Every structure is written in C-alpha cells, then in structure tokens.
Amino acid sequence: MRVKPMSKSEPASATHYPAAKSVERVEHRTLSILVDNEPGVLARVIGLFSGRGYNIDSLTVSETEHEKHLSRITIATQGTPMVIEQIKNQLERLVPVHRVVDLTAGQTAIERELALVKVRGKDNNRVEALRLADAFRARVIDATTLSFVFELTGKPEKIDQFVVLMQPLGLVEVSRTGVCAIARGPEGM
Amino acid sequence: MQHEMTGAEMVIQALVDQGVEHLFGYPGGAVLPIYDELFKQEKLRHILVRHEQGAVHAAEGYARSSGKVGAVLVTSGPGATNAVTGLTDALMDSIPIVVLTGQVPTHLIGNDAFQECDTVGITRPCTKHNYLVKNVNDLSRVIHEAFYVAANGRPGPVVVDIPKDIQFAKGTYVGPRNIQHKTYRPRLKGDIEKIKQAIELMRHAKRPLFYTGGGVINSGNEASVLLRELVKLTGFPITSTLMGLGAYAAHDPQWIGMLGMHGTYEANLSMHGCDLMICIGARFDDRITGKLDAFSPGSKKIHVDIDPSSINKNVKVDVPIIGDCAHVLEDMIRIWRSISAQPDKKALSQWWKQIDQWRARKSLAYKNSDKIIKPQYAIQRLYELTKDKDTYITTEVGQHQMWAAQFYQFQEPRRWMTSGGLGTMGYGLPAAVGVQMAHPNSLVIDIAGEASVLMTMQEMSTAAQYELPIKIFIINNQYMGMVRQWQELLHGGRYSHSYTEALPDFVKLAEAYHAVGIRCSKPADLDGAIEEMIKVKKPVLFDCVVDPNENCFPMIPSGRPHNEMILGDAGVDPESAITEEGKVMV
Ligand SMILES: Cc1ncc(C[n+]2csc(CCOP(=O)(O)OP(=O)(O)O)c2C)c(N)n1
Ligand SMILES: [Mg+2]
Numbered sequence: 001m002r003v004k005p006m007s008k009s010e011p012a013s014a015t016h017y018p019a020a021k022s023v024e025r026v027e028h029r030t031l032s033i034l035v036d037n038e039p040g041v042l043a044r045v046i047g048l049f050s051g052r053g054y055n056i057d058s059l060t061v062s063e064t065e066h067e068k069h070l071s072r073i074t075i076a077t078q079g080t081p082m083v084i085e086q087i088k089n090q091l092e093r094l095v096p097v098h099r100v101v102d103l104t105a106g107q108t109a110i111e112r113e114l115a116l117v118k119v120r121g122k123d124n125n126r127v128e129a130l131r132l133a134d135a136f137r138a139r140v141i142d143a144t145t146l147s148f149v150f151e152l153t154g155k156p157e158k159i160d161q162f163v164v165l166m167q168p169l170g171l172v173e174v175s176r177t178g179v180c181a182i183a184r185g186p187e188g189m
Numbered sequence: 190m191q192h193e194m195t196g197a198e199m200v201i202q203a204l205v206d207q208g209v210e211h212l213f214g215y216p217g218g219a220v221l222p223i224y225d226e227l228f229k230q231e232k233l234r235h236i237l238v239r240h241e242q243g244a245v246h247a248a249e250g251y252a253r254s255s256g257k258v259g260a261v262l263v264t265s266g267p268g269a270t271n272a273v274t275g276l277t278d279a280l281m282d283s284i285p286i287v288v289l290t291g292q293v294p295t296h297l298i299g300n301d302a303f304q305e306c307d308t309v310g311i312t313r314p315c316t317k318h319n320y321l322v323k324n325v326n327d328l329s330r331v332i333h334e335a336f337y338v339a340a341n342g343r344p345g346p347v348v349v350d351i352p353k354d355i356q357f358a359k360g361t362y363v364g365p366r367n368i369q370h371k372t373y374r375p376r377l378k379g380d381i382e383k384i385k386q387a388i389e390l391m392r393h394a395k396r397p398l399f400y401t402g403g404g405v406i407n408s409g410n411e412a413s414v415l416l417r418e419l420v421k422l423t424g425f426p427i428t429s430t431l432m433g434l435g436a437y438a439a440h441d442p443q444w445i446g447m448l449g450m451h452g453t454y455e456a457n458l459s460m461h462g463c464d465l466m467i468c469i470g471a472r473f474d475d476r477i478t479g480k481l482d483a484f485s486p487g488s489k490k491i492h493v494d495i496d497p498s499s500i501n502k503n504v505k506v507d508v509p510i511i512g513d514c515a516h517v518l519e520d521m522i523r524i525w526r527s528i529s530a531q532p533d534k535k536a537l538s539q540w541w542k543q544i545d546q547w548r549a550r551k552s553l554a555y556k557n558s559d560k561i562i563k564p565q566y567a568i569q570r571l572y573e574l575t576k577d578k579d580t581y582i583t584t585e586v587g588q589h590q591m592w593a594a595q596f597y598q599f600q601e602p603r604r605w606m607t608s609g610g611l612g613t614m615g616y617g618l619p620a621a622v623g624v625q626m627a628h629p630n631s632l633v634i635d636i637a638g639e640a641s642v643l644m645t646m647q648e649m650s651t652a653a654q655y656e657l658p659i660k661i662f663i664i665n666n667q668y669m670g671m672v673r674q675w676q677e678l679l680h681g682g683r684y685s686h687s688y689t690e691a692l693p694d695f696v697k698l699a700e701a702y703h704a705v706g707i708r709c710s711k712p713a714d715l716d717g718a719i720e721e722m723i724k725v726k727k728p729v730l731f732d733c734v735v736d737p738n739e740n741c742f743p744m745i746p747s748g749r750p751h752n753e754m755i756l757g758d759a760g761v762d763p764e765s766a767i768t769e770e771g772k773v774m775v
Contacts, residue, residue, distance in 0.1 A: 036371065097372065
C-alpha cells in the first residue's frame, strides 16, 4: 500500500520511541525514607533508582526504631523537578515504604556526614596535618610514628574541604558514611 | 480460625479462603508437597499448563475477564524464570495475580543448589511486591497479604517464594480476616476540592475530550457504568487507549475510536486540538503521546489515577486527582448534578462539527478485494458474526492486534484481553485458556498472528485436556507483519528476518492437538468458515490466509506529534474532508 505522510517536516525518525524531552534545570535533594526493616527493602529502593535511571549521590541506612522494625534511609539525589516528584511517588509506591520526606523542600535540612581520614607523613607535614585537624575539629583516633587517622563530622562540603587540604600532606585514604539528615524544628517525620 | 497444619496444607487452605477456584500451574521438585495436598482435595481445580509462561498468561486472562485475582503455582529455578515474562506483562498492564513459586530448602539458599535461582531478586523489578517465606508461621499471613496487595490500589502481580522445608514444616494457620497491610492503604476517594476544580473546567471547556484507559476496567464494572453516565451528562467526545476498550460502548455516537499510534484520525486530532483533556485511568504512555513536546499543546489536563506515580510522570497536568476511577466518577457526577451544570453547548456543537469532519476522512478505510482476504475484512466479518454472542476476545501482538482493536467493536468492559504495555507475543492463546476457564459457556476467540501464536502453541494441549473450546483465529500473513511494516516504512524495505519460512500446516497441527483445523483463503468462503468455527465445540485453529502485504494505518510514526499521522490511501482525501478551520488545527 502506498504511503501518504501528512506533513513533510523532518523524515520519520527510525526509532520506536519519542525523542527525549527538552532539558530542565537539575536540582539536588535529600530524601528521608522510613521503611520496614525487612529483608530486601534496601535492594528494592536501590533497584528502583538503577532501574529507572535515577541518580544516587549518597546513601545511608540503619535501623532507627528497633521495636517497630523501622529503618531510615537517607538518599541524596538529583534530577529535574518532575523527576524528583517521580522519585518520591515511586518510592511511596513500594509496599514496605511508610513515608518519604523531601528534607530539602522549603527549608534547609540539617545534614551531617562522618569521615575517617588516614594521613601519612613526617616532620612539618605531620605538624601541619595536626594543626589543620584541630581547626576542623577533627579528632585523632589512631596514631603511629608515621601516620594519623582523623575522625571528622560535618557537612559534606566541610569534609570535601578537609580532604583537599590533606592531599599534599600525605593523604592515604578516606572512608565516608554518606549524608544523614534530619529536618529542623520540633516536628518528626 | 487458627490451627496447626503443614505449610503445604496452609497454601491450599489460604487459596481456598481467598476464594480461588482455579489454579494454573506446573509441578516440580520444589513444590511437590503442595502438589501432594492438591491431590488430596477437591475444592481447588488445578489446570496443568504446558509452560509456566502459559500459566501466568492464563491467570491474567482469567483475572482480567472475571475481575478476580488469578492464581499460579510453579516450581523453583526454571519454573520461576519461565514465569518472568508473564509477571512483567501483568505488571505493565496492572493485572492482579498471585504467583506461588517453590524454592530450595532454606538451608540451601545461596548454595547454587539444584534448581535454585534468586526468585525474589529476579522478580523484584517485575512484581508489584514479592516475598520469601522463611518461617512457616508467616506463610498464611503472607499469602493473604499477597492477595490484598495484588488486588488493591493499582493492581499487579505478587510473588510468594516458598522453600520446600517450609512446605513440610508445621505451624499455625491464620485466616484472611483481619489481615490488613501495615503500610499499603491506597487512597480511593479523590480530593473533593480538586474534583470541584475539574468540574469547573468541564463546564467552561470549549473543546473537551475524555481520554480513558485500563484503569476504568480495573476499577470494576461500576466504573464503566459511571463513565457512560458522565459522558452522556456532558455530551463530550470520548476516546480510549488500547487497554481501556470496552469501558465505553463502541457503537455510541460519542465514541470517536481508539487513540494512539494506530488510533483513529479523529481521536488523535481531538487529542491534539482539545482545550480540556479529562484523563481517567490512563497513563500518558509513549504510544499515546507521541512527541512529548508537541503533545496536546493547547489543553488543560485533568488526570484521575489511583497511582500517584502515574501523575506528572510524562506529561504535566493541571488538576491531578488521586483516587479510584469509580469513586472519582461518582463524585464528579454528583457534583455536576448538584449544581445543575451545563456544558458550553454552543462551543461544544462547533467542536463536534470539527470532529465529524475528521471522522469523514474514514481513517480506517481500506481497499477490499474479492480475490484475497484483507485482514481488516476478516476481523470485520468475525465481529459481525460474533457480536450477538457472549464473546471474549484475546490477541497476540502485532498488526492483527491493532486491527482487532480498530475493527472489533467492544461494547462492554472485560471482553478484551490484550498485552498492551509489554507487547508480549504469545499472550493470546494461554490468555484464552484462562478466559475460557472463567467463562466456560462463552465464546472465547484469540485473534492471533501466525508468528506470535507459535510462541505458546503448546497450550493447545492444555485446551484439549480440559476440553476448552477456544478459537484461535490466525490472521496468517506469513510475515511478522508489524516488523515488516516498520521495515517497509523506516528501513528501506529490507525485510530482515521478518518472513517465516516453513510455517507449520495449522490444520494438521490442530489435528495433532486433538483440535479442529479450518483453513480459509477466499473472501467468499470466509463467513461460512467462521460460522463453522463457532459451531465446533472443540478448540479450533483457524488459518485465515490473508494479504501478506497489508499495512496497518493510520499510524503516527514514533517521535512525531499527533497531527503528523500517516493515513492509508483508501480514506477520503484531506482536501475534500477538512475545512479551512480544520486545517489550522491539523
Ligand atoms: C516476545 C516478543 N518478541 C518479539 C516481539 C517484537 N514483535 C512485535 S510484533 C512482531 C511480529 C508479530 O508477528 P505476527 O504474530 O505474525 O503478527 P502480525 O504483525 O503479522 O499480525 C514482533 C516480532 C514481541 N512483541 N514480543
Ligand atoms: Mg503475521
């Protein structure tokens, strides 16, 4: 049968799918997710992010209310406003999820991260590392004649900054927990 | 009710207590204790399929045609992996089913034991929810919960994975009463303020349109009744997705046909040109929207859906209403009536005039022949000869599916079973088995493609065993027609591997399956052959030999907006059908 296109703009794209939508501004968000602490719940949450192509910048999880079997997952993510709304709705659709709160919406949430930072060095570098650690209120939790391990908590940016400063002084390795967060004020989630 | 029993006994008891009458399944080592219990009882009827994918599709057909939850039982490992296609299909089309899978004993999990697979891991992304039961005392509660989750909110498939030692272990059975899920409580009533806002928009709309989907069917027959009432009250035109066919009667003048990639000209141009879109239980799928940036640019959009994640997923809407279709429709009608609302009649009659002009293009027209059967003609005749009977239609996937949607006129909900979201070739035959089980005295027809139907052909053996008189009406164009069509339109006519050589002789194949084979290749013989098919009280393979080169139109090439539709050359010329006013809109 002969084919008669209605208009002659661009040639029909040789694909099964519509083109991507025009780009929107990307926002960073921190979500707090209250879930039943049951096997596989973290896999469901992570699988949702990977399966639907969402980003995870950071993730922390631990049981928070033992008697009620509740865990709290904190996820730092990014996306366009429509994607962020989707992420929240998709999370809420998971059967073991109780609540999802966008801590970044409206106000700034309190965000903290813990880092363990190992530095190896001698002489002046060693002194300088200690001096900077003091300025950042990092504690020494392990020391040898060659090295220190510092423990540091704070906003992720503060930790980033500390790590950058340690680099020339003999940074060996860093272990970070990822962001955990909570809303300001008297109300709970 | 509480008493001691084995896990296997609990499975049977829980299914019976959930009102399950038919269980589609296939045995294996990891479910033998349950099969042993099945052997000892008579309340549950087990239907032995020939492949686990068939069991799941049969349960889907059963569920969709009856409104009940479909139930499946398969073994571990390959039994579970064979069920994955059906699970994904049910997830995409929101079909409530519960699939029980056997698992290796708990102490062997993670050991690469014989016929072990990570069933909950594999099925996590293709189920609404799934469970691995590690304690026999959780088993009955989990099964009841599974039925609750499958059926409530947006329906979907749920898997319960049951290790073999749990099936042998003794524990306490709890009945289905008082099982309410801790967290999962979907919202049924829509926000009244939002509904009032919607009514305001509807009263003042100049070019309104109802766009409905499978959600209306899932919401129950009451939703279709209410939808019809609201459409009549307002006088607005109505279109629907593939999944929503039958919610509104196709013979009604306000029905403007299916929309989307192979929808009618009038439905798609109405979507493009409307100023108010009232979307009820549909999800703005990419087969519907086409190019998103150009999708219905001038309209305000109301969206009713029970699943909040469907809202603002692809298309930003103005009035989102989260709730069950029937509940929201009921409130809409009540409010419309209570304020004695009237549509903008003058604008509406202009709008109808416009739609009628689009209709006059006759976008589904095709050139018939008296030498060769045109596939569209075959389905038209099938419709004419079965419309006064109690008929259920299933389909496979491809051109024949789209022609069935275009030419078979559905007047009632739950009469149309097709794989929409996943587009699973091989769905229709086992689905017909399930539909026939649920409606033993009805006429159940699978409108099939010769390529698709071979994917699950072995279920003819199931149909024979249970004396299910399903009719497999094969639109045999010798091609994977839909693939061939895309290759013709988009890949320079290079028909790479879309022609099936050495097709079986379907008449002989039918005989091999203890069924009846009928072949028809002349238009003049078609009616007689269809009558014969209907008369036979056995399963039938009907080989309807059709024009191999026919294409399915209209068609919106992917990535194009609605108003750049390709029409076949049999319709009415645009110049004579479209007014100046219409041209501006197109
Ligand atoms: C399981 C599966 N594999 C592949 C496809 C891709 N596909 C879509 S339609 C089609 C051709 C179907 O041919 P047939 O059943 O003869 O139907 P027709 O289009 O000829 O009516 C194919 C291969 C699919 N939808 N499902
Ligand atoms: Mg074919």
